[in-house]
Amino acid sequence: MSGIINLRLLEPGTTISLSDGSTAEVVSNPLDGVWVFARYLSSPNDSSVVGTEEMIFAQNIVEILNTP
Amino acid sequence: MAASGNGGYQHGLVDMATGQVSREIFVNEDIYQEELERVFTRAWLFVGHESQIPKPGDYFVSSMGEESVLLCRDREEAIHVFLNSCRHRGMKVCRYDEGNTPVFTCPYHGWSYAADGQLVGVPYFKEAYHGKLDKSQWGLVEVAQLCNYKGTIWATWDASAPPFLEYLGDFKLYLDLSLDAWDGREGGTEVLGGIQKWLIPCNWKFPAENFSGDSYHNISHRSVDLVGIGPSGTGRRDMQERQMARRVQICFPERGHQTGVYLLPKDQPTPLAYQHSPVVSEYFRHCEEERRRRRGEWGRLTGSPGEIFPNTALHPRQPRTIAVWHPRGAHQTEVWRWYLVDQEAPPEVKDFLRQYYIRYSGPGGLTEQDDMENWNYAHAASRGTIARRYPYSYEQGMGFEVQNFAWDGLQLPGVVMDITEAKSSEHNLRNLYRRWAAFMEAESWDELAAWRRPEPAKRTNGQSDRS
Numbered sequence: 001m002s003g004i005i006n007l008r009l010l011e012p013g014t015t016i017s018l019s020d021g022s023t024a025e026v027v028s029n030p031l032d033g034v035w036v037f038a039r040y041l042s043s044p045n046d047s048s049v050v051g052t053e054e055m056i057f058a059q060n061i062v063e064i065l066n067t068p
Numbered sequence: 069m070a071a072s073g074n075g076g077y078q079h080g081l082v083d084m085a086t087g088q089v090s091r092e093i094f095v096n097e098d099i100y101q102e103e104l105e106r107v108f109t110r111a112w113l114f115v116g117h118e119s120q121i122p123k124p125g126d127y128f129v130s131s132m133g134e135e136s137v138l139l140c141r142d143r144e145e146a147i148h149v150f151l152n153s154c155r156h157r158g159m160k161v162c163r164y165d166e167g168n169t170p171v172f173t174c175p176y177h178g179w180s181y182a183a184d185g186q187l188v189g190v191p192y193f194k195e196a197y198h199g200k201l202d203k204s205q206w207g208l209v210e211v212a213q214l215c216n217y218k219g220t221i222w223a224t225w226d227a228s229a230p231p232f233l234e235y236l237g238d239f240k241l242y243l244d245l246s247l248d249a250w251d252g253r254e255g256g257t258e259v260l261g262g263i264q265k266w267l268i269p270c271n272w273k274f275p276a277e278n279f280s281g282d283s284y285h286n287i288s289h290r291s292v293d294l295v296g297i298g299p300s301g302t303g304r305r306d307m308q309e310r311q312m313a314r315r316v317q318i319c320f321p322e323r324g325h326q327t328g329v330y331l332l333p334k335d336q337p338t339p340l341a342y343q344h345s346p347v348v349s350e351y352f353r354h355c356e357e358e359r360r361r362r363r364g365e366w367g368r369l370t371g372s373p374g375e376i377f378p379n380t381a382l383h384p385r386q387p388r389t390i391a392v393w394h395p396r397g398a399h400q401t402e403v404w405r406w407y408l409v410d411q412e413a414p415p416e417v418k419d420f421l422r423q424y425y426i427r428y429s430g431p432g433g434l435t436e437q438d439d440m441e442n443w444n445y446a447h448a449a450s451r452g453t454i455a456r457r458y459p460y461s462y463e464q465g466m467g468f469e470v471q472n473f474a475w476d477g478l479q480l481p482g483v484v485m486d487i488t489e490a491k492s493s494e495h496n497l498r499n500l501y502r503r504w505a506a507f508m509e510a511e512s513w514d515e516l517a518a519w520r521r522p523e524p525a526k527r528t529n530g531q532s533d534r535s
Contacts, residue, residue, distance in 0.1 A: 032169070057178060057179065
């Protein structure tokens with residue numbers, strides 16, 4: 001697992017894992033250090049969110065899986 | 069009411085029968101607090117210019133009274149003005165001056181808002197709020213009304229205030245002197261460069277009254293005239309066009325707006341100006357020619373300082389600028405100054421004007437420094453226990469106002485004082501305070517919008533029902 005993640009460094013295309021076990025791909029980064037816009041790639045709890053975009057809160061991101 | 073022990077506002081602290089105004093209205097902190105409620109929440113206030121937010125996501129942090137506000141453009145390119153305060157715990161959602169952002173994020177708990185004001189991001193929404201917070205109820209607070217008038221953005225918190233053009237009334241003609249292109253086409257201005265912002269240790273009404281039409285303080289600027297900062301190298305502006313004109317002051321008693329104007333004689337072309345630059349001089353010569361062609365007799369009119377109630381000052385020409393006197397306590401004003409140019413003017417013209425404007429106005433401008441020094445010490449000398457017992461005199465020119473003023477074939481709307489021979493009058497200043505006192509006492513816009521009330525019916529003996 002990564003240490004504290006600097007959100008401002010997450011570029012579009014980066015895949016991340018979330019605190020609820022989901023994975024997502026960063027679509028855009030407003031560079032406020034609080035949110036990224038990401039598209040769900042997988043979700044163990046709610047498969048209906050896969051493919052949808054959402055604002056992901058900094059403290060819900062637990063690991064960087066892949067960088068572009 | 070803070071004024072109740074002094075006979076009220078309209079018949080006590082501001083006494084238009086004698087032309088006297090109490091110093092209390094400038095230095096009394098209780099009156100200041102009432103002003104924030106009775107004036108700045110109800111009037112139309114200048115917020116910024118559309119050229120400052122050209123693209124979706126652009127924002128400019130402005131001020132309305134003491135409130136910080138966001139002037140921004142959303143994804144659909146609509147313009148909004150929001151209170152810069154998170155709905156959760158009040159933290160400012162933007163602490164920069166201007167920029168571009170897809171969301172405004174509160175740094176305290178992370179609530180985030182789109183540029184249309186909607187709450188779009190709530191940390192732990194599913195976990196901590198169990199998905200139950202109704203985000204649609206917690207968007208940024210938006211102004212009640214907004215108006216984009218020829219690029220200038222105005223807003224009010226009061227849903228019952230008249231629409232902006234009605235609020236202006238016939239003063240619109242004079243505002244257009246600042247906002248229309250100098251060749252007479254409608255609109256076509258842009259903001260030049262950045263906004264100058266600075267603090268003066270005085271009440272906001274000192275600068276507001278000065279720009280309403282203080283025609284008496286030329287002695288203060290004598291040294292600036294001697295230095296010759298003007299665009300033709302003499303005086304502080306090109307005066308020839310004024311010296312051949314009628315100089316008049318105009319006010320609108322029911323609205324509280326006032327200005328000075330110069331009216332050139334019929335068939336008199338505007339003298340050449342901006343002689344320090346052949347390119348600029350030719351530009352304005354051409355503009356003046358086009359202006360007369362497009363505007364006809366109205367092309368004879370040029371503006372001088374004016375004020376839209378309560379705190380937006382206009383200076384249509386030499387320099388061309390809009391200022392807002394933001395209240396920052398009874399004893400401090402934060403001035404924001406925008407400089408305007410014709411959008412289509414050549415770069416050399418814009419650059420020449422930029423240099424002239426900042427020689428003249430702003431914290432580094434010679435003329436403005438004279439004014440600020442006066443306001444600073446006038447305010448300081450009025451705060452004392454003894455000083456505040458003695459009213460100021462605003463009697464100059466009382467009783468010499470004219471309705472239906474016309475000269476050389478042109479009739480000007482408003483109540484007019486021709487000061488060509490008189491040199492000065494305090495007619496416009498009285499108008500500002502008369503309107504200020506009305507705002508301080510009126511309970512609603514029903515009282516303030518006197519022009520909406522039908523004229524009283526005349527009795528058969530010629531008297532009205534109200535007599």
